[in-house]
Amino acid sequence: MEHESKKKVTLKDIAARTGLSVNTVSRVLNKKPYYTKEVEEKVNAACKELGYIVDMNASGLRSGSTHTIAIIFDDLVNPFYAFTTDIISRRFEEKGYNSIMFSNNGRTAYVDYELMRSVMARKPDGILSFLEPAADMVEFIKNTGIPFVIFGRDGAPYGMSGVDADEEYGGRLAGEHLLACGYKKFAYIGSWHDVKVCLDRQHGFAAALRQGGAELLPENVFYAREAEFSDIIGAIAAGGVDGIFCFNDIIAFMALEALGSRGLEAGADFGLVGYDNIQQMMRMPRIITTIDVGINDFAVCGAEQMLKLLAGEQTAPFRSNHRTVLVKGGSTR
Amino acid sequence: MEHESKKKVTLKDIAARTGLSVNTVSRVLNKKPYYTKEVEEKVNAACKELGYIVDMNASGLRSGSTHTIAIIFDDLVNPFYAFTTDIISRRFEEKGYNSIMFSNNGRTAYVDYELMRSVMARKPDGILSFLEPAADMVEFIKNTGIPFVIFGRDGAPYGMSGVDADEEYGGRLAGEHLLACGYKKFAYIGSWHDVKVCLDRQHGFAAALRQGGAELLPENVFYAREAEFSDIIGAIAAGGVDGIFCFNDIIAFMALEALGSRGLEAGADFGLVGYDNIQQMMRMPRIITTIDVGINDFAVCGAEQMLKLLAGEQTAPFRSNHRTVLVKGGSTR
DNA sequence: CTGAAAGCGCTTACAG
DNA sequence: CTGAAAGCGCTTACAG
Numbered sequence: 001m002e003h004e005s006k007k008k009v010t011l012k013d014i015a016a017r018t019g020l021s022v023n024t025v026s027r028v029l030n031k032k033p034y035y036t037k038e039v040e041e042k043v044n045a046a047c048k049e050l051g052y053i054v055d056m057n058a059s060g061l062r063s064g065s066t067h068t069i070a071i072i073f074d075d076l077v078n079p080f081y082a083f084t085t086d087i088i089s090r091r092f093e094e095k096g097y098n099s100i101m102f103s104n105n106g107r108t109a110y111v112d113y114e115l116m117r118s119v120m121a122r123k124p125d126g127i128l129s130f131l132e133p134a135a136d137m138v139e140f141i142k143n144t145g146i147p148f149v150i151f152g153r154d155g156a157p158y159g160m161s162g163v164d165a166d167e168e169y170g171g172r173l174a175g176e177h178l179l180a181c182g183y184k185k186f187a188y189i190g191s192w193h194d195v196k197v198c199l200d201r202q203h204g205f206a207a208a209l210r211q212g213g214a215e216l217l218p219e220n221v222f223y224a225r226e227a228e229f230s231d232i233i234g235a236i237a238a239g240g241v242d243g244i245f246c247f248n249d250i251i252a253f254m255a256l257e258a259l260g261s262r263g264l265e266a267g268a269d270f271g272l273v274g275y276d277n278i279q280q281m282m283r284m285p286r287i288i289t290t291i292d293v294g295i296n297d298f299a300v301c302g303a304e305q306m307l308k309l310l311a312g313e314q315t316a317p318f319r320s321n322h323r324t325v326l327v328k329g330g331s332t333r
Numbered sequence: 334m335e336h337e338s339k340k341k342v343t344l345k346d347i348a349a350r351t352g353l354s355v356n357t358v359s360r361v362l363n364k365k366p367y368y369t370k371e372v373e374e375k376v377n378a379a380c381k382e383l384g385y386i387v388d389m390n391a392s393g394l395r396s397g398s399t400h401t402i403a404i405i406f407d408d409l410v411n412p413f414y415a416f417t418t419d420i421i422s423r424r425f426e427e428k429g430y431n432s433i434m435f436s437n438n439g440r441t442a443y444v445d446y447e448l449m450r451s452v453m454a455r456k457p458d459g460i461l462s463f464l465e466p467a468a469d470m471v472e473f474i475k476n477t478g479i480p481f482v483i484f485g486r487d488g489a490p491y492g493m494s495g496v497d498a499d500e501e502y503g504g505r506l507a508g509e510h511l512l513a514c515g516y517k518k519f520a521y522i523g524s525w526h527d528v529k530v531c532l533d534r535q536h537g538f539a540a541a542l543r544q545g546g547a548e549l550l551p552e553n554v555f556y557a558r559e560a561e562f563s564d565i566i567g568a569i570a571a572g573g574v575d576g577i578f579c580f581n582d583i584i585a586f587m588a589l590e591a592l593g594s595r596g597l598e599a600g601a602d603f604g605l606v607g608y609d610n611i612q613q614m615m616r617m618p619r620i621i622t623t624i625d626v627g628i629n630d631f632a633v634c635g636a637e638q639m640l641k642l643l644a645g646e647q648t649a650p651f652r653s654n655h656r657t658v659l660v661k662g663g664s665t666r
Numbered sequence: 667c668t669g670a671a672a673g674c675g676c677t678t679a680c681a682g
Numbered sequence: 683c684t685g686a687a688a689g690c691g692c693t694t695a696c697a698g
Contacts (some may be wrong), residue, residue, distance in 0.1 A: 010691055021669045026693060034667050056454045057399060058392040058691035061674045064392060068433075077614065082415035086408055089434055098399075098455060100433045101422055121389045122431060207422055253617040260618060281410065284586040285593060289621070320490065354685045359677060364695045391675035507694045614681055 011051045018048040022048040022313040029054070056098075060123065069306065070119045072102045072111060072129040078250055079278040084151065084299040088128065091303035097310075100124065110134040111141075111194050118252060126306050130194065133158060147309035151302040153197060156319055161309065165322040167197050170291040171204025173326040174245040177289065179212040181332050182280065183243030183271045187220040187236050189255060190247045198223075198247050201275065205245050224251050233258040242270045249274035252288050256331060271332040279329070286329035293324050342383045350379040362387070362474050382510045389431075393456065401453045402639065405444060405462040411583055412611040414463060417632040421461065424636035430643075433457065443467040444474075453477065459639050466491060476628065482640035484635040485629070486530060489652055493515070494642060496635040498655040500530050503624040504537025505576040506659040509605040510547040510622065514665050516576030516604045520553040520569050522588060523580045531556075531580050534608065538578050557574040557584050566591040575603045585621050589664060604665040619662035627659050 015022045020039065021287050028035050028043040046052070049172055060066035069092050076082045089099040098124055104115050111133045119127060126147040133141055133150075155162025178186065188205055190198040205217040220241055222232040223267050232254065236244065246252035252274030256266055264286075266272055277292035279285070301320045308314035348355045353372065361368050361376040363564040379385070393399035402425050409415045419513055422432040433455055437448050444466045448540045452460060466474055466483075469492050475482050481493055488495025511519065521632040523531040553574055555565040566588065569577065579585035585607030589599055597603055599621075610625035612618070642645035 008691095012691080022671080022692085023694090024668055027668085030693080032693095036667070039667085053450055055456060055691055057394050057456055058674090059693070060388050061388070061394055061676085062691080062693040064674080064693095076409065076415040077412075077419055079366070079410075079412055079615070082409040082412065086410055086436075090436065090438060093436070093438065093451075098433055098435070098451070100431055102431070103419075103423065103426070106425065117386055118426075118431070120386045122391055123388060146407060251615055253615055257616065257618045282412070282586055282611065282615075283583055283590065285590045285620075289620075291361045304501065341675095345675080355676085355687080356678095357684055359683085363677080365677095369683070372683085388675055391690090392677070394692085395677040397677095397690080487671080 009052045010055075011052075013050055014043065014052055015048045017041045025052070027103065044288065062137045065125055066123050067097050068122060068124045069097045069126045069128060070098050070116065070122060070124040071099050072104070072119070072127065072131055074109070074130060074272065075103060076108070077279050078276075080248065080276045080295070081232055083278075083281050084130075084302070087296065087299035088151075088303045088306075091300065091307070095307055097125065104131060108134070109192050111137055113137060113140070116140065126221065126310050128302060128306050133160075140298055147306065148307065149302060152298075154304075154319060154321075155317055159317055161305055161318045163298065163305055163320045163322075165293045165298065165324055167200035168204035168207070170275065170293075170324040171201035171206075172208040173204075173209025173243065173291055173324065174275075175205045176212070176326075177326055177328075178243035178245065178271050178273060179214060180273050182215070185220075185239070185241045186214060186216050186243040186245070187222065187239070187241040188216060188245050188247075189232060189236075189251050190221070190223045190270060191251070192227050193223045193226060201245075201247060228252060233262075236285070237264070239264055239305075244270060244272045246274050249262060249276045249278045249288065249290055252290065256288060265332040267333045273326075273332060277327055280327070286327065288331040289329040290326045290327055291324050293322055298322055342385045343388075344381055345602065347376060347385055350383060351375045365602065366374050369589045372536075382572060398458055399456050400430050401455060401457045402430045402459045402461060403435055403455060403457040403466055404432050405437070405448065405452070407463060408436060408439070408528070409445060410488055411607045411609075412614050413581065413628070416611075416614050417463075417635070420629065420632035421484075421636045421639075424633065424640070428640055430458065437464060442525050444469060444470055446473070449473065458561035459643050461635060461639050464473045466493075480639065482635060482639045482642065485631075487652060487654075488650055492639055492650055493598070494647075494650045494652070496631065496638055496655075498574045498626045498631065498657055500533035501540070503608065503626075503657040504539075504637035505533075505541040505626055506537075506657065507608075508538045508541025509545070510576065510659055510661075510665065511576035511604050511606060512547060513541065514576075514604050517547070518553075518572070518573040518574045519547060519549050519576040519578070520555065520572070521549060521578050521580075522569075522584050523554070523556045524558050524584070526556045526559060534578075534580060555575065557587075562587060562591065566595075570595055570597070577603060577605045579605065579607050580640060582609045582611045582621065582623055585623065599664040602617070602666045606659075610660055613660070619660065620665040622662040623660055624657050626655055631655055 011022045011025050014025045023193045025043050025263050073081045091100055102119055111131050128149045130151050132153050150162040153162055154164040188202050209216050274288045274290040344355045344358050346357045358376050361373050406414045425432055434615055444464050461482045463484050465486050483495040487497040521535050542549050607621045607623040610623045
């Protein structure tokens with residue numbers, strides 16, 4: 001004989017134990033009007049005694065609300081995603097929503113049909129995405145009728161809700177700082193050539209340089225996810241570049257490491273600005289100069305926007321735009 | 334008139350469109366024997382045309398398998414968790430399982446009843462936990478009959494499956510290295526005084542020191558989650574400690590920063606060893622000396638163990654034990 | 667205030 | 683090889 005595993009306790013069991021109907025038990029547990037104190041106590045006692053735990057799948061099937069939110073991201077390797085996901089999912093949990101994770105597994109930088117299929121199969125109450133929808137998915141997503149929040153990107157172009165930061169402004173800060181430090185020849189290392197955030201930072205950077213009488217030459221614009229990193233560094237070193245702006249801190253760290261191993265000294269031989277200030281999240285010393293969005297407020301804002309949509313308090317697409325600041329570190333003089 | 338949102342497409346719709354029964358449609362979609370090529374094509378065509386997407390909640394309710402795995406962690410702020418969660422959830426996704434996230438929200442360092450309640454409400458097929466079960470939850474968890482894998486901790490004491498690293502050995506490596514560097518007075522900064530991993534590292538560290546003729550004095554053992562960090566650093570600086578081993582890299586970074594701002598130089602004035610090698614994950618320069626588990630293998634092993642349990646290939650509790658290595662960085666001489 | 671019935675969208679026996 | 687019925691565990695109308 002096997003050791004028997006505890007039988008699942010259902011509403012039926014609670015009904016049997018209390019002598020009430022399944023219906024009444026359900027009403028008490030969901031705090032729907034009307035029941036007597038006496039009934040309430042009986043139900044709660046039986047639930048405790050038998051160890052009743054609701055089946056959210058069953059409840060969601062009938063009620064249409066699964067109390068689940070899908071969170072879509074690229075990866076958790078970048079602390080920026082991990083940190084915001086942490087804050088956001090915690091906030092959701094407080095409000096009774098569980099988070100289910102989806103990633104595009106690096107297939108594309110967008111939410112495509114394949115990804116939406118697996119998301120929809122879970123019937124989430126809401127979808128919070130770090131990725132923009134693919135062009136042909138915008139209508140599909142709207143037709144689902146499920147609240148969709150684009151986090152970290154402006155939703156307006158899609159007619160969707162979004163929480164974004166002023167990326168151009170961030171790029172501008174980087175450019176102004178590198179100029180002020182006295183660097184002369186500039187490069188940008190982005191992630192993907194077709195991701196809006198990446199381009200916005202690039203454009204802000206280029207604009208600041210232009211305003212300062214300098215220039216971001218096309219041959220000094222690179223995309224780390226589309227080329228060998230050693231080739232990028234090779235080109236930068238060969239080109240005599242001394243002012244480098246990177247799309248994010250991970251790329252900046254990689255550049256710092258690669259240039260360092262070529263005998264170049266950060267600050268002195270070249271200046272480097274990253275983005276996200278992940279060293280603050282890790283409680284690290286300020287190794288690099290970087291742009292900081294104020295990640296806590298940023299993440300909380302994304303969570304709140306979702307919760308408002310779920311509560312029906314907000315219906316029209318809503319935009320929240322955040323301002324960034326530059327945080328000086330050891331990678332610029 | 335509101336813009337109508339696309340009506341949900343169910344098996345019934347596919348049945349109606351094809352003239353087949355719901356049953357047959359389901360059988361084709363689940364690739365159960367027996368149906369003709371003709372029927373198969375008709376069903377697939379109708380699904381594509383109408384945009385059918387299965388409802389996993391409904392399917393899970395009936396079949397008993399939700400294709401969901403619960404992942405329980407402390408937080409995603411520590412890149413060690415984020416990184417492993419990323420790898421593990423990707424592997425699950427490949428095998429058709431979605432991951433649903435749970436955290437104890439810093440309440441305790443253990444899986445308690447409150448947490449298990451919300452987990453069980455989702456009827457996951459498996460549970461992978463970075464946290465150990467609270468003592469009074471071990472029987473409860475076993476009784477659920479749901480595969481449970483403890484990640485990063487030895488499951489054996491609980492009679493559960495687990496993937497762990499040799500933590501004592503890691504602590505020993507730190508001790509040997511700090512001794513070899515010539516440091517004389519030692520301290521350990523842990524996380525919690527009652528978490529096994531934390532104590533294992535401490536004991537390994539103390540053992541190595543003893544073997545080398547040195548000592549880890551009780552007054553030089555601290556727990557970062559249980560005290561003000563500035564007090565810890567104050568005590569270390571006042572006590573003339575010059576060899577510090579930290580439970581993880583985040584704590585090590587904090588110590589590096591705090592000691593640095595007191596004018597002390599890492600390597601020269603004091604040696605510091607962390608744990609996890611998160612700087613490699615971030616592609617950072619090797620700022621600190623740290624212990625590396627080989628996070629990729631480690632994470633993959635956790636995912637595989639879960640998948641084996643789910644496939645019924647593995648039934649008895651299974652332990653996988655990993656060996657760590659020390660990676661020299663700038664924080665020791 | 668409480669209960670009996672129907673139904674959410676599937677899959678699982680069971681019949682043919 | 684295909685279909686009609688029952689049921690997973692809930693919640694939602696509806697009746698009393």
